[in-house]
Amino acid sequence: MTTTADSSSAPHAFATITWPEADGPQSARWRSEAGVPPPKRVVLADDRTTADAAYRLACEGTALLWRGDFQNARQLLQAMTRRLERKPPKRASSPLDAFNLHRQAQSQRARTLGMLLIPLDADYTIPLRRAPNVQDACTEAYGAPGGDASVVSLRELLGLIGAHEWRKKGVEIPALGERIHPHYGVFSPVRGEYIDLVARTPLPSLELAFDIGTGTGVLSAVLAKRGVSKVVATDQDARALACARENLERLGYASRVEVVEADLFAPGRAPLIVCNPPWLPARPASPIEHAIYDHESRMLLGFLNGLAEHLEPNGEGWLILSDFAEHLGLRTRDDLLSAIDRAKLVVAGREDIRPRHPKATDPSDPLHAARAAEVTSLWRLKAR
Structure with a gap:
């Protein structure tokens, strides 16, 4: 199903993402520290979603809002990563060409793997089974909870968790x-x-x-x-x-x-x-x-x-x-x-x-x- 995303207009002071539900479209705040705009097409996904299907949708620019077990979402992201890495790299003709191809591949990787999305409640709780407590990590990155439910890519969320651990241990x-x-x-x-x-x-x-x-x-x-x-x-x-x-x-x-x-x-x-x-x-x-x-x-x-x-x-x-x-x-x-x-x-x-x-x-x-x-x-x- 195709959905739309409102990235700037009133009454929202922040980008929003919209997705389909049985009782009609729902919206939430979109979070991206990398400044990535909200995806325009979103479908719901859960533990029944296969890695092949998820990877195909992500490559096509369709995001998957996860509704299953959180740890299964992490495994799905790893499986998508493996599929991405199977693609043979282009052959570079010079060091500058190698650099440009490397950045291009990094951009494509970030775009594709950023299509697996996780919901966050207003207090930064993840409303999924076996989800970790990410409230401190989110507060450090986003500031104090602002009373809005939101959606973030799992890849960014894992980066927040990793940064929180770096900050703790130094x-x-x-x-x-x-x-x-x-x-x-x-x-x-x-x-x-x-x-x-x-x-x-x-x-x-x-x-x-x-x-x-x-x-x-x-x-x-x-x-x-x-x-x-x-x-x-x-x-x-x-x-x-x-x-x-x-x-x-x-x-x-x-x-x-x-x-x-x-x-x-x-x-x-x-x-x-x-x-x-x-x-x-x-x-x-x-x-x-x-x-x-x-x-x-x-x-x-x-x-x-x-x-x-x-x-x-x-x-x-x-x-x-x-x-x-x-x-x-x-x-x-x-x-x-x-x-x-x-x-x-x-x-x-x-x-x-x-x-x-x-x-x-x-x-x-x-x-x-x-x-x-x-x-x-x-x-x-x-x-x-």
């Missing part, structure tokens, strides 16, 4: 000897190479540092641990600001690190300014991808072009950047060096480190050649 940061607890929607510091670079590079000053785009606050914490008297950490994302403040409070650095809402730079100058922008100049497909993809190199160029006027005399700007984009053909080394030169900066030195993450040694990864060659660098920049 990520071990050897350079700190402590854990960082990422919030939902804030990029987790699971790759430690860039943290190690900041932890080992000689500091130009212990007086003051700016941490641009702080995220979880991990680099601010490393700088504070190394003895920097004051750190000003900036971000423009509300979740990141709350996450950084919580982590720095927990670690005992709140009195030395000021977390400020700002687009890139805080007012004033500092002898050290650190920035770890997203490494790939491509368009993000969802809000969470802003930590990975820097469309048209906005943050990278914004940092470089504003650095000289915020550095104290003889101060250093530390740009932490992987050359992964260079190996993919998304940016050249000359592009980066030219941008540094146009910003009236000079390179005073560079620290390099090789990746340690599992994908760097996984030949089955479609981007393996670029990952294996990747080097992450801390560029020490000074005003000309």
